[in-house]
Amino acid sequence: xxxxxxxxxxxxxxxxxxxxxxxxxxxxxxxxxxxxxxxxxxxxxxxxxxxxxxxxxxxxxxxxxxxxxxxxxxxxxxxxxxxxxxxxxxxxxxxxxxxxxxxxxxxxxxxxxxxxxxxxxxxxxxxxxxxxxxxxxxxxxxxxxxxxxxxxxxxxxxxxxxxxxxxxxxxxxxxxxxxxxxxxxxxxxxxxxxxxxxxxxxxxxxxxxxxxxxxxxxxxxxxxxxxx
Amino acid sequence: xxxxxxxxxxxxxxxxxxxxxxxxxxxxxxxxxxxxxxxxxxxxxxxxxxxxxxxxxxxxxxxxxxxxxxxxxxxxxxxxxxxxxxxxxxxxxxxxxxxxxxxxxxxxxxxxxxxxxxxxxxxxxxxxxxxxxxxxxxxxxxxxxxxxxxxxxxxxxxxxxxxxxxxxxxxxxxxxxxxxxxxxxxxxxxxxxxxxxxxxxxxxxxxxxxxxxxxxxxxxxxxxxxxxxxxxxxxxxxxxxxxxxxxxxxxxxxxxxxxxxxxxxxxxxxxxxxxxxxxxxxxxxxxxxxxxxxxxxxxx
Numbered sequence: 148x149x150x151x152x153x154x155x156x157x158x159x160x161x162x163x164x165x166x167x168x169x170x171x172x173x174x175x176x177x178x179x180x181x182x183x184x185x186x187x188x189x190x191x192x193x194x195x196x197x198x199x200x201x202x203x204x205x206x207x208x209x210x211x212x213x214x215x216x217x218x219x220x221x222x223x224x225x226x227x228x229x230x231x232x233x234x235x236x237x238x239x240x241x242x243x244x245x246x247x248x249x250x251x252x253x254x255x256x257x258x259x260x261x262x263x264x265x266x267x268x269x270x271x272x273x274x275x276x277x278x279x280x281x282x283x284x285x286x287x288x289x290x291x292x293x294x295x296x297x298x299x300x301x302x303x304x305x306x307x308x309x310x311x312x313x314x315x316x317x318x319x320x321x322x323x324x325x326x327x328x329x330x331x332x333x334x335x336x337x338x339x340x341x342x343x344x345x346x347x348x349x350x351x352x353x354x355x356x357x358x359x360x361x362x363x364x365x366x367x368x369x370x371x372x373x374x375x
Numbered sequence: 376x377x378x379x380x381x382x383x384x385x386x387x388x389x390x391x392x393x394x395x396x397x398x399x400x401x402x403x404x405x406x407x408x409x410x411x412x413x414x415x416x417x418x419x420x421x422x423x424x425x426x427x428x429x430x431x432x433x434x435x436x437x438x439x440x441x442x443x444x445x446x447x448x449x450x451x452x453x454x455x456x457x458x459x460x461x462x463x464x465x466x467x468x469x470x471x472x473x474x475x476x477x478x479x480x481x482x483x484x485x486x487x488x489x490x491x492x493x494x495x496x497x498x499x500x501x502x503x504x505x506x507x508x509x510x511x512x513x514x515x516x517x518x519x520x521x522x523x524x525x526x527x528x529x530x531x532x533x534x535x536x537x538x539x540x541x542x543x544x545x546x547x548x549x550x551x552x553x554x555x556x557x558x559x560x561x562x563x564x565x566x567x568x569x570x571x572x573x574x575x576x577x578x579x580x581x582x583x584x585x586x587x588x589x590x591x592x593x594x595x596x597x598x599x600x601x602x603x604x605x606x607x608x609x610x611x612x613x614x615x616x617x618x619x620x621x622x623x624x625x626x627x628x629x630x631x632x633x634x635x636x637x638x639x640x641x642x643x644x645x646x647x648x649x650x651x652x653x654x655x656x657x658x659x660x661x662x663x664x665x666x667x668x669x670x671x672x673x674x675x
Binding site: 196198216217219221224225226228236238249301 | 585
């Protein structure tokens, strides 16, 4: 599903955010991208959905060479990927339902079908009574569930989440992680960037450790510990 | 573009006009104000040109005839002068009429003419030139030609006045391009900044649309349509306020506009200038949006 070959990213003037990264993620895998702040987790995710461009190396996502996509190609690739962020990135002028339906309408789905899908997803994620609510009237956990619903509305093959529990308290973070596990059970590839070591211990999955922009470890799900 | 996308674009426009009504009002208002100034300039220069055209129509060449000129020769002379391509009209003023006109001009002081014979003034021709020839060089050329015509003893024209008028026309034409150019650039900059600020307030929306996979065209389309609507509304508002000013001036201060021979000569913008102003609003709105989006829309 994801392949990175000798990927490096240097921010101007000369700050190396990632250096010589090799990584393979199989279809249907659940991967934590771990490491302290500034390790390069967010940069790596941004390279995957082409928010940033590599300085060196190649990235293949679902058979597409991400580093060579043009504008239309990037848009097409993002329509197949669900993105979840720490700060939710919801439009405050739209209701929860409209925020979710937006992602479906962008790919050319009819309004009726988009809203129907959004409605079902919100109900599935426990937001049945909140579909008309504006994001700012919702709690952090509820906003993150709306963002997750938006990420799922087009049945993505891959979900990338950047610190999705970063703004949530313990219980909410736990609930959100369980949602990701549920999505994973349906066969979706999940990659979550987190600096929370507790999450890695509680949810034993493959964990890739980054430190100062270098890949320092890659644990197997069975062991559940990061191997240097 | 799929029908679903088309419907999406127009719904986004409608939602934006509904939810961000004050942003749109502010942008349209700013456009209206800047276009009002530009339109006001067009209105002034249009009327200034009208005024100069009116003055130009009063330019005449006076050709004084020889006393010995026979009636048949007069008719032949009139025919000859009317055949000149520069000539718009020729009017014969007989000695008696010239005498009466002169007396009228003197008014209360006409008594000084007592004792003089009424045929002391020569008969003359009042020659009006076509609009394109009401310039200093053309008038001088025509006068020179008339001086050589048999039966004409003397030719006069308001040389100094024509010279001043020609300079004024030239000045107005230059002012039109210089001030018009400055105003146009100022309008572009003000409207561009306003649109940019309005789009800056919605940069999160643009970012989120891109993150969920919207193509650049799908993101641009609602902004461009909104820009066009803002521009057209702004232009129509500016035209309305210009018309109000025009109406107020022509109905309440006709005497203050005494420089015009009659009220009817003060003109509002013609259909071409109205179209220009609306097109300008339309282009500024759409172009401003497109230009401002470049800064916030990530391209690959």
